[in-house]
Amino acid sequence: MLVTIVDALAGKPGIGEEVTVQGWVRTRRDSKAGLSFINVHDGSCFNPIQAVVDNNIENYNSEVIKLTAGCAVKITGKLVESQGKGQSYEIQATQVEVVGWVEDPDTYPMQPKRHSMEFLRDNAHLRPRTNITGAVTRVRNSIAQAIHRFFHENGFNWIHTPIITASDAEGAGEMFRVSTLDQMNLPKDDKGNIDYSKDFFGSEAFLTVSGQLNVEAYAMAMSKVYTFGPTFRAENSNTSRHLAEFWMVEPEIAFADLHDNADLAEEMMRYVFEAVLNEREDDMAFFQQRVDGECINRLRNVIDNKFERLDYTDVIDILKKSGKKFEFPVEWGIDLQSEHERFIAEEHVGRPTVVMNYPKDIKAFYMRLNDDEKTVAAMDVLAPGIGEIIGGAQREERLDVLDKRIAEMGLPAEHYWWYRDLRRYGTVPHAGFGLGFDRCVSYVTGVANIRDVIPFPRVPNNVKF
Ligand code: 4AD
Ligand code: MG
Numbered sequence: 403m404l405v406t407i408v409d410a411l412a413g414k415p416g417i418g419e420e421v422t423v424q425g426w427v428r429t430r431r432d433s434k435a436g437l438s439f440i441n442v443h444d445g446s447c448f449n450p451i452q453a454v455v456d457n458n459i460e461n462y463n464s465e466v467i468k469l470t471a472g473c474a475v476k477i478t479g480k481l482v483e484s485q486g487k488g489q490s491y492e493i494q495a496t497q498v499e500v501v502g503w504v505e506d507p508d509t510y511p512m513q514p515k516r517h518s519m520e521f522l523r524d525n526a527h528l529r530p531r532t533n534i535t536g537a538v539t540r541v542r543n544s545i546a547q548a549i550h551r552f553f554h555e556n557g558f559n560w561i562h563t564p565i566i567t568a569s570d571a572e573g574a575g576e577m578f579r580v581s582t583l584d585q586m587n588l589p590k591d592d593k594g595n596i597d598y599s600k601d602f603f604g605s606e607a608f609l610t611v612s613g614q615l616n617v618e619a620y621a622m623a624m625s626k627v628y629t630f631g632p633t634f635r636a637e638n639s640n641t642s643r644h645l646a647e648f649w650m651v652e653p654e655i656a657f658a659d660l661h662d663n664a665d666l667a668e669e670m671m672r673y674v675f676e677a678v679l680n681e682r683e684d685d686m687a688f689f690q691q692r693v694d695g696e697c698i699n700r701l702r703n704v705i706d707n708k709f710e711r712l713d714y715t716d717v718i719d720i721l722k723k724s725g726k727k728f729e730f731p732v733e734w735g736i737d738l739q740s741e742h743e744r745f746i747a748e749e750h751v752g753r754p755t756v757v758m759n760y761p762k763d764i765k766a767f768y769m770r771l772n773d774d775e776k777t778v779a780a781m782d783v784l785a786p787g788i789g790e791i792i793g794g795a796q797r798e799e800r801l802d803v804l805d806k807r808i809a810e811m812g813l814p815a816e817h818y819w820w821y822r823d824l825r826r827y828g829t830v831p832h833a834g835f836g837l838g839f840d841r842c843v844s845y846v847t848g849v850a851n852i853r854d855v856i857p858f859p860r861v862p863n864n865v866k867f
Contacts, residue, residue, distance in 0.1 A: 408447035413491050415481055421493065422478040423451060424501070426531060429514050430469050438466055440498075442475060445530075448537055448684035452484065452492040453477045465500050471514050472531065474502035519854050526858050526867050534693070537685035538855050541678060542843045546630075548677035549651055549839075552670050553628050558653060561620045563613030563629040568606065569817045571615045573767045576635045577608035578646075609634035612836060614652050615768070615821050618797065621654040621832055622824050628653040630839070638862050642851040643740070643788065645840060647860035654834035660770075660779045660796040663833035664756045667783055667792050668709050670837070671754070675701040678846055685847075694848025700787065701846065703753050710755040712746070714738075714777065717757050720750055737764040738782070743789035754785045767807045768821075769795040770831075781835065788845050794835020801825035 404422045405415055415421050425444030432438045436457035441450040455466050455477075469475065479495035486492070504510050511525045512532060522529040529535040553560065566580055581601045582588070589597045589604075599606040613629035620627045633650045653666060679686060679701055689697045712720075721732045721742055730739045738746075738757070747755050759772060760780040769778035783792035798804045804825055808815050815822075843855040853859035858867045 406446040407442065407444045407449075407451045410451050410481060410493070411447060411449060411490055413481070413483075417481060417483060417491075419481050420478065420496075421481050422476060423453075423493065424476040425450075425474070427469050427471055427473045427475060429471060430467075432467060438462075438469075440466075440469060440475070440477070440495075442477060443531075443536070445536055445539070447540075448533070448688055449489065452486065452489060453479060453495045453498070454492060455495040455498055459496065459498065461498065461500075466498050469498075469500070470504050470507035470510065472504040472507075472510050472512055473500060475499065476501055519851060523853055523859070530857075533688065534849070535854075537682075537688050538843065538847055538849060539857075541682050541685050541689075541847055542855060544678050544681045545674055545843060545846060546839070548674040548681075549630065549670070549837075551677070552673045553626075553653065556626070558626040558628050559620070559624050561613075561617050561624075561627045561629050563610070563616040563631065565610055565632065566602070566607050567610040567616075568608070569615060569821070570608070570813075571610065571612040573811055573813050574611070576611055576637045578634050578636050580607040580609060611635055612650065612652065614654070614834060614836065615818075617652055617654045617834070618821070618832065619824060621656045621834070622828065622830070625656045626653070640862060642853070643841060643844075645852055645856065645859055645861060648841075648852075648856070649839035651837040651839055652834060654832060656830050656832045658796075658833045659831055660758060660781055660833060663794055663796060663835055664709070664711060664758070664781055664783075667756070667781075667794065667835055667837075668754075671783075672705050674842075675704050675846065679705075689847045689849070694850075696787070697846065697848035700848075703786075707753050709783070710751045710753060712751075712755055712757055714757055714760045717742075717746055721745065724750070735761050735763065738784075738790075740789045743782075743784045744786070747784040747789070748786040752786065754783055754791075757782050757784060762807075765795070767811050767813055768797050768804070770798045771803050771807070779833075783835075785845055787848075788841055790838075791841050791845060792835050792837045794833065796831065796833040799825060799829045799831050801829070 407423055410421055410423055425442040428441040428443050428450050430438055430440050438455040440453045443450040476499040477495050478497040479493040481491055482494055484492040512528050570577055589600045610633055612633055617627055617629045630651045632647055634647050686698055718734050728741050758781045759777040762778045765778050765780045769780045771778055779796035781794050782790045785791045840852050840856050844852050849855050
């Protein structure tokens with residue numbers, strides 16, 4: 403019977419059963435006694451399965467001993483308990499079918515050895531075959547599935563917000579323009595220059611920076627909603643935390659304030675981390691051993707403890723009194739830098755911290771103005787080891803205040819006509835947040851660079867794949 407390697411290694415087919423596995427060779431070792439040991443992986447779990455091949459099988463000399471890393475094979479044999487240490491079951495092969503050879507094995511980039519992360523990034527099309535990218539891929543999937551499960555179980559509707567949009571959801575001007583390649587038919591001015599503001603079949607369009615504004619419309623009818631998809635930022639940042647294309651999870655809840663929002667963020671993270679620890683024990687053990695000795699503790703810490711909640715104003719006091727020398731000077735009104743965020747979450751509090759009520763001048767137009775008129779009901783969740791992982795807010799539900807903020811920030815009110823309608827027709831207090839999905843994967847796995855937790859990273863000067 404055809405089985406996945408995860409099932410074979412768990413002995414599911416039963417000892418002594420004939421099984422067939424298909425996958426790719428990781429290593430081959432030959433013994434003097436005329437046996438070959440072939441490790442095969444198929445992505446279903448961290449460990450490969452070992453097939454023991456006797457030299458009496460038909461294609462032993464012609465094919466089996468020519469197998470190299472990366473060859474695709476289909477192996478049939480008896481599932482037996484393994485004598486080797488660290489593995490439960492192995493296959494005594496009776497048949498080895500080579501499905502795809504590796505051309506020129508000496509130059510095959512994914513040799514079975516430790517590669518640098520830079521090298522793997524340059525080979526993003528082949529890195530899924532490595533231990534580390536395989537583990538990241540399964541954990542990433544597990545996190546995504548747990549997020550959907552969490553919201554589904556809690557009565558949320560998943561809303562498919564658009565990727566192509568007219569409005570700048572963050573008002574920060576970090577959008578990519580969407581252009582058609584067929585510029586023949588575009589409107590031109592007197593001098594024959596293309597009018598790019600009409601580039602999307604007669605109007606101007608961009609890649610979305612956030613699905614929030616659209617999902618708010620659905621919250622004002624469906625009560626509990628979320629969007630989960632790719633978002634785009636034309637910020638030219640070359641850091642280990644930023645991508646030009648990243649995935650974001652954005653729940654939005656009606657009849658809710660900032661504290662309800664922070665509760666939701668905590669519950670979601672707890673649920674997701676627990677699921678990952680349960681589902682991906684093998685991969686997490688690898689990360690713990692080889693990548694970051696703290697990664698499992700970090701998740702346990704989130705599961706077992708309440709998040710700290712601090713006001714921005716208190717955070718500024720704490721930073722000032724810390725006696726620590728920061729590169730970026732601390733004073734009320736600054737946007738917290740990564741060094742400040744990490745000091746608070748890692749050194750001062752020692753667990754995830756929700757910082758609330760930021761100065762209005764450093765936050766987006768849609769955040770609810772507090773009674774002090776200096777701060778808005780914003781919240782960022784800061785996580786040890788990574789800094790900001792979630793950004794959110796209670797939204798401004800009062801039309802007059804919203805209009806004032808849009809004007810103050812010099813944003814084009816006409817772009818937000820429909821968003822304003824939501825305040826005109828049955829407005830209610832509501833709140834939501836965005837979890838940077840890739841930052842979350844980096845947090846869970848301890849893989850420090852965000853480029854190594856997304857299949858094909860999009861960053862300035864890199865669209866090779
Ligand atoms: O703080 P941000 O910009 O918030 C929003 O976009 C809101 N509309 C969310 C909402 O309230 N619905 O982004 C949210 C999160 C950040 O905390 C961070 O984790 C991640 O998205 N993020 C990025 N991740 C990777 N690369 C980038 N360039 C990112 N920019 C933000
Ligand atoms: Mg933010």
